Amino acid sequence: MFWPILGKKRIGLVLGGGVARGIAHIGVLKVIERNNIPIECIAATSSGALVGLAYAAGMEVRLIEEIALRIKWGQIFRIAFFRPGFISGEAVKDLIIKYIGDLNFSDLKIPLSIVAADIKSGEPIVISRGKTARAVAASAAVPGIVAPEEIGGHFLVDGGLGDNLPIDTAKGMGANYVVAVDVVPSKPIHSMPKDPFQMYGRAFDIVMHKMSREQRKKANILIEPNIEEDIWQLDLHKAKRLIAAGEAAALKALRGLRRKYS
Secondary structure, eight states: OOOGGGGOEEEEEOOOOGGGGGEEEEHHHHHHHHOOOEEEEEEEEHHHHHHHHHHHOOOOHHHHHHHHHHGGGGGOOOOOOOSSBBBBTTHHHHHHHHOOSBBBBGOOOOEEEEEEEEEOOOOEEEOOSEEEEEEEEHTTOOTBBOEEEEEETTEETTHHHHSSOOHHHHHTTOOOOEEEESOOSSSSSSSSSSHHHHHHHHHHHHHHHHTTTTHHHTTTTEEOOOOOOOOTTTTTGGGHHHHHHHHHHHHHHHHHHHHOOO
């Protein structure tokens, strides 16, 4: 157990988006749970919001991992007609309600804020009230693919377009020590994208990484899961490798913290 060396710091956890690569957050949570690190609040985007919601609701990390290893894209895709996106967010909401519950933000054990982007203004919108399933569906609505979610008069899409690493949001929640997990690769890819989805995903990664540069500098601990092979945004079948990469990156960060304070 290392966290007492931080004194009375209010630790905020920031979980960035990255579609399937958000599964790596589970490996980070395994290390947090194992070391009894007290998380005071969570700010999250897109797939990070889904993992963050499960943890904030009090779900055991072991169970979150089991669900992640079972989930298939067929459970998430539901065709939408006559909407600006050919996949509806309803399946995402149904999945959340099935495994986590039909919860309001006020029901959560750890305060959570979820970031989405207003498709009209382009501004990030922070959601911390109302139904959690709707908020996650909005934050994970990849534009052009998943239909926007209307909340509070805003038409919301993937939070990666607004703030993929919402460190300022965590600080606004009262955190004075931020552990941020960025699952968007910062290194060049090894091979060319093989289809339009991979090409679209790679372009989205490049934009999100550039937009997150200033935010990354604000983290007290920045965790970056490292996998030598290319992991594309739809690679749910690589869940085990993603979880292992998140766990290894979190352990490396904690070893660095111990050396710094020893």
